[in-house]
Amino acid sequence: MRSCDVLVIGGGPGGLAAACSAKKAGASSVIVLERDNRAGGILNQCIHDGFGLIRYNCELTGPEYAARAIREATDAGAEILLSRHVSEISKTDSGYCVSVYTKDGIEEYRTRTIVLATGCRERTRGNISIPGSRPAGVFTAGVAQNLVNVRNVMIGKRVVILGSGDIGLIMARRLTLEGAKVLAIAEIMSAPTGLARNVSQCVQEFGIPLYVKTTVSKIIGKRKLEAVELSDLDQNGKVIPGTARRIDCDALVLSVGLIPENEVAQTAGVKLFANNAVDTDRYLQTSVPGVFSCGNSRHVMDLADYVSEQGEMAGRNAVHLIRGEEMETWDEEKSNCMKKGFPEEGTVTCTVCPNGCQVKWDEKTGTFSGNRCKRGARFAEQEHNSPTRSVTTTVKTASGSLIPVRTAGRISKAHVFDVVEQLRKTKLDSGVIIGDEVLRTEIDGEDIRVVATQTSL
Amino acid sequence: MGKVYDVIIIGAGAVGCAIARELSRYNISTLVLEKECDVAYGTSGRMSGVVHAGFNNKTGSLMAKLCVEGNRLFEGVCSELGIPYKKTGKVLVAFDEADMKVLEGIIERGKANGCEGLRLIGQDEIRAIAPGICGIGGMLSPNTAIFDPFEFCIAHAENAMDNGVDFSLESEVTAISRRNDTFYVTTPKGVFSSRFIVNSAGLYCDRISAMLGVDNYRIYPCRGQYYILDKVASDLLDIPAYPVPRPGIGGLGIHLTPTVDGNIIIGPSAEYLEDPDDYSTTPDVMDKLFSEAKALLPAIERKHIIGNYCGIRPKQAPPGEGGFRDFVIKEEEACPGLINLIGIESPGFTAAVPISFMVSDMLRKHIDLSPKTDFKAERKAPVRFRELSREEQEKLIKTDPEYGEIICRCQNVTRREIRDAIENRFGARSISAIKYRAWATTGRCNGGYCLAKIVDMLIHDYHMKPEEITYRGKGSELFSGEVK
The missing domain is CATH 3.50.50.60 (FAD/NAD(P)-binding domain)
Structure with missing residues (x-):
């Protein structure tokens, strides 16, 4: 049996930040328990960029952001233990005992405080009761993302997406880059629920139709998905009869919301809200003293950067509590200021930071409006003159697994599909380290470098 | 020949x-x-x-x-x-005196058929047996x-x-x-x-x-639609609860039943069909299922629903x-x-x-x-790891480390149990063959966590190509192939 001051459950962005900050705040021993065989949590399948804009002031992919968070936690002296599946938290005289399944048996950890950073799960077809049959070919967006980006399994060639949350939008682009045709995105609300930057760069840029006030009213196909029926919704969210149209497809991707994952928390008796989120005080402490919660298991957030920030505070507060010091308070307002929904017409959605400023350029006067900082004007100008993009995709290794990669810097937008095609043919002979060059090529005179964004296992 | x-x-x-x-x-x-x-x-x-x-x-x-x-x-x-089995008994729930009268007739018929132990119960006893259930009284069948x-x-x-x-x-x-x-x-x-x-x-x-x-x-196919509820609702009911049957409906009425694994199921409806193979759920019937079930057990909520399915009666x-x-x-x-x-x-x-x-x-x-x-x-x-004591679990992990690896987090199914299900006696390699044996993918996340892990096992340990993996056998291929 091992003992520690702060035990962190979950090795995603929240948990890693909590462990790092708890150690830096002076905890004598901090342990992170991660159920997967790699730390980083869901970041590892989020191979696209857009992470770290706030925290690191640069644009990282999910695996790169995870690698930084892991290094920071390890450098601070936190111990990250992998392949550990927490089954139960029980109270002891001096704190808590946490039971863990491992390949070597059932382990127990004694700890004075706990930070829960267990993330969230996706709402499923079963949760929202879509009518129709139950054929093969219906996936949640996160499962589709894992299959396509990590397992090298393609979910289909003609895809319909229900829901316009960020994962759905990101998957629309991802599937398009991998050769699938995304036929439609249906959103029940009157505007997309994802960030404007994702609507702009993942959907509109590829000409993917996005229908609002629309739902999948029926799933068709006995064994394999053959089609879905899309219907318009009235202002009460009810299907308007007679508006159904059939779209033939072989995959339906659901991006219909996230539910905080708190089954482990419940074993400790932590109080939850009706939506399964943890009810904490403003110090991020749950109804059970000494047990803190952060990130998506506490409340689903838009950006990993905010999850990390909250994790840091939870970790520090765990140490403050042990020492009897005053704890820091979390400001609920700060994490939700980004522009969501459709970009405004006639504007450019700035993607330099998550704010998603809607920048308007007056061609006559050469002036910009709508941008909150100078970077917005520069972005809009560049977008007008010679638009550029970062490209993120995967490369196959000799062992058949996939390594996530990105272009080193932005390349001309016109060359995106060319690079993706070249990378499809690229095969790596051996393992790689994050940052290794996996391809160098020239397209129409542009020198393009592509680097690995993850170290192979 | x-x-x-x-x-x-x-x-x-x-x-x-x-x-x-x-x-x-x-x-x-x-x-x-x-x-x-x-x-x-x-x-x-x-x-x-x-x-x-x-x-x-x-x-x-x-x-x-x-x-x-x-x-x-x-x-x-x-x-x-x-085979998992639990003698729970069953209650037929009466909402008015007319229902109670019908129940008297049912008890008579039951006795004539040779059923033992059937008896009328009052509201207090219903509350004691099934605390969340409404109704003015009912009938208890101890042998169900x-x-x-x-x-x-x-x-x-x-x-x-x-x-x-x-x-x-x-x-x-x-x-x-x-x-x-x-x-x-x-x-x-x-x-x-x-x-x-x-x-x-x-x-x-x-x-x-x-x-x-x-x-x-x-044969006239007659479809019954069901809802299945999250195990978090399992404490709400541990005995099947049926309404008093109404004549002519072709089924037993929409009822609530706990499963041996701890989920509550709601259903089934009764709808005659032309096609004996149309397992579609329909919005009007699903709404009816939920409202009728809620009349029996008001504590259930829509957020408890984790899935739906259909059966078809050969009538x-x-x-x-x-x-x-x-x-x-x-x-x-x-x-x-x-x-x-x-x-x-x-x-x-x-x-x-x-x-x-x-x-x-x-x-x-x-x-x-x-x-x-x-x-x-x-x-x-088969081994059901989640039902074992801690000591038994510990012992199993020592015999095979794959028992220490939870693949399905909702139902706590281990890698070894999934492997046993994949290697079943019938050579059935579909996802549903694994689901029905090991119970993986049946929980609240509908396979959100374990499906990709199971697919990974089928590809790497059993050398299947992605396009060969099916949900329920030929014609239900899950994937179009490798990404690259």
Whole structure:
């Protein structure tokens, strides 16, 4: 049996930040328990960029952001233990005992405080009761993302997406880059629920139709998905009869919301809200003293950067509590200021930071409006003159697994599909380290470098 | 032409599997043909999981007789074959005095059928037995039970296989002929021959019978839709709760049933269909299910719903008539050697074992059914890690580290259990074959966590290509191939 001051459950962005900050705040021993065989949590399948804009002031992919968070936690002296599946938290005289399944048996950890950073799960077809049959070919967006980006399994060639949350939008682009045709995105609300930057760069840029006030009213196909029926919704969210149209497809991707994952928390008796989120005080402490919660298991957030920030505070507060010091308070307002929904017409959605400023350029006067900082004007100008993009995709290794990669810097937008095609043919002979060059090529005179964004296992 | 079997059983549902096991006791050769890639794929895998007591059926009917007998035998069979079973009892809930009157009649009929222990209960007792349930009173049936329908079929089939019965899956019968007292059964896997045919084809029993010229039966498919609730709601109910049955609906009314694994299921509706294969759910019926269930158990909420599914009853009673027509279990005079099982709807699962005895009695008149001396009556249940004590779990992990790796987080299913399910006796490699055996993907996240891990095992450990992985057998391919 091992003992520690702060035990962190979950090795995603929240948990890693909590462990790092708890150690830096002076905890004598901090342990992170991660159920997967790699730390980083869901970041590892989020191979696209857009992470770290706030925290690191640069644009990282999910695996790169995870690698930084892991290094920071390890450098601070936190111990990250992998392949550990927490089954139960029980109270002891001096704190808590946490039971863990491992390949070597059932382990127990004694700890004075706990930070829960267990993330969230996706709402499923079963949760929202879509009518129709139950054929093969219906996936949640996160499962589709894992299959396509990590397992090298393609979910289909003609895809319909229900829901316009960020994962759905990101998957629309991802599937398009991998050769699938995304036929439609249906959103029940009157505007997309994802960030404007994702609507702009993942959907509109590829000409993917996005229908609002629309739902999948029926799933068709006995064994394999053959089609879905899309219907318009009235202002009460009810299907308007007679508006159904059939779209033939072989995959339906659901991006219909996230539910905080708190089954482990419940074993400790932590109080939850009706939506399964943890009810904490403003110090991020749950109804059970000494047990803190952060990130998506506490409340689903838009950006990993905010999850990390909250994790840091939870970790520090765990140490403050042990020492009897005053704890820091979390400001609920700060994490939700980004522009969501459709970009405004006639504007450019700035993607330099998550704010998603809607920048308007007056061609006559050469002036910009709508941008909150100078970077917005520069972005809009560049977008007008010679638009550029970062490209993120995967490369196959000799062992058949996939390594996530990105272009080193932005390349001309016109060359995106060319690079993706070249990378499809690229095969790596051996393992790689994050940052290794996996391809160098020239397209129409542009020198393009592509680097690995993850170290192979 | 190869071997001539003594008996070919068509259909590997509950009844077909029970008959296969019964016949495996004797020195005869038996083959089971199943059109799907696994057992329990039709009506048997899509029902409430209740062992009925026998008070619902007309006195003197085969349904009543076999149900009461089956109820008595069920627990013993489950313990012999390692099938999860729990004698919960059942309440019929009355909402007014008229319902109470109906219940008095049901008790009388139950007594006449041979059901024991039926009695009226008042509101206080209902509250004590099923605290969340509404109603002014009701009836308690102490001998009603719940069980795992998939495991029932799998266990019977495995035990039959252990005792020498052959199974041929993905073998849809497309034609049958009869020459010189021998049947020739055509399937995509070849032509099989036998001296006797047992038609336990469920929804397709009329079509199979008609292939042999016995075309006086007609099955009317009648769909029942179900909701399944998250285990977080399991504390709300631990005994099946039914409304007092109303005449003519063709089912038992929308009820709430706990499963042996701790989920509550709501259903089923009753809707006649043209297509015996239309397992679609419909929005109006789903709304009705939920509101009727909430009238019985107000504490349930929409957020508890984690899935829905459908079953289809093979009814002989046409739409206008409704209600139940009795089972037909007989050797057809017009086609000697053909034993027809027609209209085996509820309580067919409860009656499956007694039906198997009826079939062996019919065969006994024609062939020598000498018992095997080496018949193995018992079948070892698969490991259910989540149900074991901590010490037992610890011991298992020492024998195989794969027991220490949780793959399905909702149901706590380990990598080793998934491996055992993949390596099942029938060679069924579909996701649903794994689901029905190991119970992975059945929880609140619907496979959000474990599906990709299971797919990874199938690809790397079992060398399947992504495009070969199916949800429920051929035609239900999950993926289009590799990404690159």
